[in-house]
Amino acid sequence: KQEVTQIPAALSVPEGENLVLNCSFTDSAIYNLQWFRQDPGKGLTSLLLIQSSQREQTSGRLNASLDKSSGRSTLYIAASQPGDSATYLCAVIGGADGLTFGKGTHLIIQP
Amino acid sequence: EPEVTQTPSHQVTQMGQEVILRCVPISNHLYFYWYRQILGQKVEFLVSFYNNEISEKSEIFDDQFSVERPDGSNFTLKIRSTKLEDSAMYFCASQGRRFSGNTIYFGEGSWLTVV
Numbered sequence: 271k272q273e274v275t276q277i278p279a280a281l282s283v284p285e286g287e288n289l290v291l292n293c294s295f296t297d298s299a300i301y302n303l304q305w306f307r308q309d310p311g312k313g314l315t316s317l318l319l320i321q322s323s324q325r326e327q328t329s330g331r332l333n334a335s336l337d338k339s340s341g342r343s344t345l346y347i348a349a350s351q352p353g354d355s356a357t358y359l360c361a362v363i364g365g366a367d368g369l370t371f372g373k374g375t376h377l378i379i380q381p
Numbered sequence: 382e383p384e385v386t387q388t389p390s391h392q393v394t395q396m397g398q399e400v401i402l403r404c405v406p407i408s409n410h411l412y413f414y415w416y417r418q419i420l421g422q423k424v425e426f427l428v429s430f431y432n433n434e435i436s437e438k439s440e441i442f443d444d445q446f447s448v449e450r451p452d453g454s455n456f457t458l459k460i461r462s463t464k465l466e467d468s469a470m471y472f473c474a475s476q477g478r479r480f481s482g483n484t485i486y487f488g489e490g491s492w493l494t495v496v
Contacts (some may be wrong), residue, residue: 306487310453316485366437369424369426369485371425373423374423
């Protein structure tokens with residue numbers, strides 16, 4: 271059974287810093303990995319999707335990498351801003367239909 | 382950007398009552414999902430739906446749950462006899478095609494409180 275772990279569980283950094291969020295998964299037989307953002311009490315906003323054949327994807331200040339063989343992904347946020355404060359979720363999809371989610375990293379950017 | 386819409390945003394119901402949560406997926410998408418998130422816990426897969434039938438369901442999706450697509454646009458989740466432990470945020474999601482790099486888009490969620 272696929273398990274997804276995200277480290278750290280929480281992170282608080284000053285505005286302007288670059289930061290890295292980590293995600294690991296136990297079964298490397300995945301099709302896609304998606305990073306989401308969740309604001310308190312809100313839905314999930316898709317940030318980046320990486321296909322299993324890809325190594326990284328970039329969108330603005332966000333860069334996600336994937337090392338499928340080692341079961342790891344990182345989300346890099348450059349020049350963090352207070353508006354980046356949210357919970358970041360990593361999810362993978364393999365042979366089964368459903369996404370398997372990690373518990374998330376709760377990020378606070380201090381002004 | 383296209384979006385998945387869900388109603389109601391919040392519902393309070395008494396234990397034992399039936400609840401229907403509604404979703405309008407993105408119009409040209411073919412795959413539909415329901416997920417739930419109990420407060421403070423992980424988002425969990427409930428069921429996937431394709432071609433007017435359930436494609437896959439998790440062990441959470443027992444006989445008290447059902448899904449249907451009554452018309453060409455709505456996708457519903459029915460909980461037949463609600464229990465306290467059904468209190469959660471329920472998310473609908475849709476996807477154009479399975480796998481092949483297609484993003485899964487989520488709605489804003491329906492927060493269900495069972496009292």
